[in-house]
Amino acid sequence: MATVLVTTDYLAPGDEVDQLLHRHGHTVRYSPATGPRSHDEALGLFDGVDAAIIASEPVTADMLDHAPSLKVIARSGVGYESVDLAAAARHGIRVCNTPGVNHDAVAEMTMALILMTARQLPAVLAGVHAGGWPRHAGRELRGARLGIVGYGPSGRAVARLAHAFGMTVTVATAHPDPADTHIEYLDLDTVCATADYLSLHCRADRSTHHLIDRARLKTMKPTAVLINTARGSLVDEDALAHALTTGEIAGAALDVLAHEPLPAHSPLRDLDNVIITSHLAGQTAEARLSAGLSAAHAAIDVLAGREPAHPVDRPER
Numbered sequence: 001m002a003t004v005l006v007t008t009d010y011l012a013p014g015d016e017v018d019q020l021l022h023r024h025g026h027t028v029r030y031s032p033a034t035g036p037r038s039h040d041e042a043l044g045l046f047d048g049v050d051a052a053i054i055a056s057e058p059v060t061a062d063m064l065d066h067a068p069s070l071k072v073i074a075r076s077g078v079g080y081e082s083v084d085l086a087a088a089a090r091h092g093i094r095v096c097n098t099p100g101v102n103h104d105a106v107a108e109m110t111m112a113l114i115l116m117t118a119r120q121l122p123a124v125l126a127g128v129h130a131g132g133w134p135r136h137a138g139r140e141l142r143g144a145r146l147g148i149v150g151y152g153p154s155g156r157a158v159a160r161l162a163h164a165f166g167m168t169v170t171v172a173t174a175h176p177d178p179a180d181t182h183i184e185y186l187d188l189d190t191v192c193a194t195a196d197y198l199s200l201h202c203r204a205d206r207s208t209h210h211l212i213d214r215a216r217l218k219t220m221k222p223t224a225v226l227i228n229t230a231r232g233s234l235v236d237e238d239a240l241a242h243a244l245t246t247g248e249i250a251g252a253a254l255d256v257l258a259h260e261p262l263p264a265h266s267p268l269r270d271l272d273n274v275i276i277t278s279h280l281a282g283q284t285a286e287a288r289l290s291a292g293l294s295a296a297h298a299a300i301d302v303l304a305g306r307e308p309a310h311p312v313d314r315p316e317r
Contacts, residue, residue, distance in 0.1 A: 001026060002303045003050050004021050004026045004027070004028050004029070005029050005031060005052040006018075006028060006029070006032075007030075007031050007054045007057060008295075009033055009034055010283075010292075011030075012030070016289060016292070016293065020296050020300075021299075024303075026300075031045060033057040042060070042062075044066065046064070046066065047067070048069060050071055051070070051071060053292070054075055055076055056082050058083075059083040059084060059088075060084055064087045064090075067091070071093060071094065072094040072298065072299050073093060073094070074097075074298040076098060076294075076295040077282065078097055080097045081204050085313070094302050095311065096298040096308045096309070096311050096312060097310050098291045098298070101287055101291045102154075102281075102282030102290070102291060103156070103157045104157055105286070106154040107158045107160075109277075109280070110161075110227055110281065111158065113255070113275060114146075114225070115141070117225045117275065118139045118141060118144075120136040141162075141165040141166065141167050142165060144167050145168045145194060145196045146158075146168070146170070146195065147191040148162075148170070148172070148199050148201060149173075149198065150202025151175060151201070154201045154230070155171065155173070155199075155202075156180075159171065167197075170186050170194065171185050171186070172185075172188040172192075173185065188211075189216070189219065192212075192216050193220060193221075194221075196224055197227060198227065199227040199229070200212070200230045200231075200235070201229070201230050204231035209233050210235070211235075212226065212228075212240070213236045217249060220243075220249050222247055222248060223250050224249045225251045226252040226253070228252075228255065228256055229256065232256040232257040235258075240268070241268050241271065244271050244273050245271065253276075254268070254277070255276075255277045255279055255280065261278070262276055294310075297309070
């Protein structure tokens with residue numbers, strides 16, 4: 001019998017993930033990640049734990065130094081940059097993620113954000129709430145050009161929805177799919193410069209840190225809107241705030257930020273041409289269940305001596 005720690009805050013005793021772990025003979029301990037932990041709490045988090053199912057909270061080298069029994073960390077989501085992979089490797093701890101479980105949810109949220117900006121819905125909702133009756137002239141999506149950066153499961157799902165709306169879709173990716181005949185593959189700079197809506201769906205790593213920086217924002221259309229439902233580190237937020245303030249681009253819709261929640265001093269906070277949501281693109285009931293079950297299966301497999309489906313030491317393209 002092994003002890004599995006669950007810190008993902010939407011997983012709870014008695015749910016399907018809990019039942020699955022118990023059916024495999026494991027004890028389950030819960031410590032929901034609802035905010036930063038104290039130093040002592042973080043160091044003791046994995047005490048007596050054999051496996052952990054986590055969300056996006058930091059897992060540092062110091063924490064792993066105090067986790068002698070830990071064998072696997074299963075991320076209930078796609079991104080795993082919050083885990084110190086080098087430290088995990090030193091301790092022989094497997095690290096897994098759950099790609100592909102929330103791409104439809106992310107794609108739907110992406111289109112929702114595009115529609116909100118196109119029809120100026122935040123301003124309309126605020127105006128009606130204040131007692132007014134604003135009737136702004138929005139923009140139709142049909143015929144507009146959507147640029148997608150990164151073409152994994154989420155990017156592909158967005159492309160399908162955008163095509164159904166009648167948008168022209170261009171994609172910047174190192175891995176084009178010849179079967180997608182309705183997609184135009186272009187280099188990154190051309191995609192950015194020609195898009196009416198630019199949507200980010202690439203991984204966060206050293207090569208993509210501040211991919212959208214001041215120089216690239218200057219090449220975009222003054223009528224363009226930036227959409228980010230991927231990772232906050234992809235965007236230089238100071239440069240974005242400058243571009244939004246000076247009119248270099250028309251707007252932005254961000255579900256992810258460099259620091260979450262949005263800091264009080266963020267230059268984006270008081271801008272009326274940016275929509276900010278609380279990192280919930282993948283947070284549907286269906287996606288949460290799929291992610292939780294996938295993470296649980298990864299933990300179960302490693303504890304049983306089997307190879308997990310999605311180890312991040314061999315990330316899939």
